[in-house]
Amino acid sequence: MSDPVLSIRNLTIDYIGATTDFRAVRNVSFDIAKGEFFGLAGESGCGKSTIAFAISRLHRPPALIRSGSQILLNGRDVLALDDAALKELRWREVAMVFQSAMNSLNPVLTIEHQFYDVLKTHTGMSRPAARARAAELLALVDIPADRLSAYPHQLSGGMRQRVVIAICLALNPKLLIMDEPTTALDVVVQREILERIHKLRQELGFSVLFITHDLALMVQVSDRIGIMLEGELVEVNDAQAIYRNPQHDYTRKLWASIPRLTGARIAEGATP
Amino acid sequence: MTESAPILALDNVSKVFHRGGSTVHAARAVSFALHPGRTLALVGESGSGKTTAARLIMREYRPDGGRLLFRGEPIEGSAVRDMKAYRSAVQMVFQDPFSSLNPVHTIRYHVERPMRLHQPNLKGAARDAAIAEVLTRVKLDPPLILPKYPHELSGGQRQRISIARALAVNPEVIIADEPTSMLDVSVRLGILNLLNDMKRQLGLAVLYITHDIATARYVAEDIMVMYAGQIVEWGATESVLGNPQHPYTRLLLSAVPDPDRPLGEETRFDHELRNIRAIRRQSAIEQPEVREIAPNHFIRPMPD
Numbered sequence: 001m002s003d004p005v006l007s008i009r010n011l012t013i014d015y016i017g018a019t020t021d022f023r024a025v026r027n028v029s030f031d032i033a034k035g036e037f038f039g040l041a042g043e044s045g046c047g048k049s050t051i052a053f054a055i056s057r058l059h060r061p062p063a064l065i066r067s068g069s070q071i072l073l074n075g076r077d078v079l080a081l082d083d084a085a086l087k088e089l090r091w092r093e094v095a096m097v098f099q100s101a102m103n104s105l106n107p108v109l110t111i112e113h114q115f116y117d118v119l120k121t122h123t124g125m126s127r128p129a130a131r132a133r134a135a136e137l138l139a140l141v142d143i144p145a146d147r148l149s150a151y152p153h154q155l156s157g158g159m160r161q162r163v164v165i166a167i168c169l170a171l172n173p174k175l176l177i178m179d180e181p182t183t184a185l186d187v188v189v190q191r192e193i194l195e196r197i198h199k200l201r202q203e204l205g206f207s208v209l210f211i212t213h214d215l216a217l218m219v220q221v222s223d224r225i226g227i228m229l230e231g232e233l234v235e236v237n238d239a240q241a242i243y244r245n246p247q248h249d250y251t252r253k254l255w256a257s258i259p260r261l262t263g264a265r266i267a268e269g270a271t272p
Numbered sequence: 273m274t275e276s277a278p279i280l281a282l283d284n285v286s287k288v289f290h291r292g293g294s295t296v297h298a299a300r301a302v303s304f305a306l307h308p309g310r311t312l313a314l315v316g317e318s319g320s321g322k323t324t325a326a327r328l329i330m331r332e333y334r335p336d337g338g339r340l341l342f343r344g345e346p347i348e349g350s351a352v353r354d355m356k357a358y359r360s361a362v363q364m365v366f367q368d369p370f371s372s373l374n375p376v377h378t379i380r381y382h383v384e385r386p387m388r389l390h391q392p393n394l395k396g397a398a399r400d401a402a403i404a405e406v407l408t409r410v411k412l413d414p415p416l417i418l419p420k421y422p423h424e425l426s427g428g429q430r431q432r433i434s435i436a437r438a439l440a441v442n443p444e445v446i447i448a449d450e451p452t453s454m455l456d457v458s459v460r461l462g463i464l465n466l467l468n469d470m471k472r473q474l475g476l477a478v479l480y481i482t483h484d485i486a487t488a489r490y491v492a493e494d495i496m497v498m499y500a501g502q503i504v505e506w507g508a509t510e511s512v513l514g515n516p517q518h519p520y521t522r523l524l525l526s527a528v529p530d531p532d533r534p535l536g537e538e539t540r541f542d543h544e545l546r547n548i549r550a551i552r553r554q555s556a557i558e559q560p561e562v563r564e565i566a567p568n569h570f571i572r573p574m575p576d
Contacts, residue, residue: 253458266490
């Protein structure tokens, strides 16, 4: 792969305990190309969110990235950056959409103010300029500019999640990390948001790291997919190959556990 | 639909909420029936009125119109003793297994308490045996699980406890409101199988509320689709999902993640979404005539 946006090599992360350590991520390596939509799938506790947090160094003790691990963002070694460089990296190079949008917006600030926070801190933008930029960003996610003066509780869950996505795009990041961005939303809203991300990625050219345990959804939106099991990346392949020709036993089991809308009620060969 | 008499039925039930100056019709002339040994799925988007229907059944809300029938008798105005029988016959399994169990009590407490309240004659060794039986039924190991606290269990295990707690009072009806939406995909199937087992082995009537239509297909013989407080399409699950007639049913189906249809330029979903937006939500306040479009498959068409 030529000049990947993200390159992870031999990433190992432990949660340090009083007596024993828990290895959450075990020697994981993968790349994400420019403009690529990469999905990371696996069950709760498999380490996928731990990786997402580590990429922008948002992990907190007791999580510890073991030496020998490497995370390169546009060729820069993330693990070697000092605080000032990290601040430059976050939002500008990599932005993150968390699972519960309703909790990641500040309830006592208007939507406009939340945009202003990011834009002023990172670019020193003036209030009127930030307002104009915020309106432009909201338009990207189909929200009218008059909602800028609204508070988060005045918006639906789907709208709040779209606001978070718009804020994440404020500084044109090269990589957008989305950790279960639509799990709390219903299927129609989920679909609207993912179609919007799909179009924005084509227009703006950013890459996406998409984390979910919904394999059917992941195949639908991703170019390539990595399957995680107990901290290890057990299979990486093109999305359609993961769907039509899964190689790892665990990937096959995951498919077998998903009820289907057409044909047999669950995937063939499953033993419920 | 089925030969057996319904155990629980909603007959033309309405519920209106007044919020600020606006009025929300959360249930508009909703009618459906639950039969022993069958699962009825209720699907629809957030805010369509699914949970309001559940709360009306659980008597958390009183209907503004219509009747709730239990074994053919209206519930309204029942004696207190009959209400207690109703509360033990109709049990609920909630969405969030992390907040529906009390963190300061053991699993034994959670399963034992409903038995003490509803079966005061069950005591000592007989009660212990009954506790072990319901836990075994949900495929948990009684001696291992009884002394534990909720935080020591996984989401799937906690949801099994919620089901065991519901089963503890020998119910006839289970209302399951999104019981798997907060669980891992790999754990969901186990919970759905449990619902299927209960229905078949204990002859329970199940109302399965969800926005995940594929899981509805897995557990339910019959399905109804709710939109803006109305049941807009209902009938045999395979018929409704195989030949959806209402624009909202078609939209829901087109939004279900389908690995065979990668996101493209123009999708069936975009088409259905435009379709539904073109029809004014407000105009749904009228109640068009119901049409039967196939045996046991009905729709309430959208007004033009």
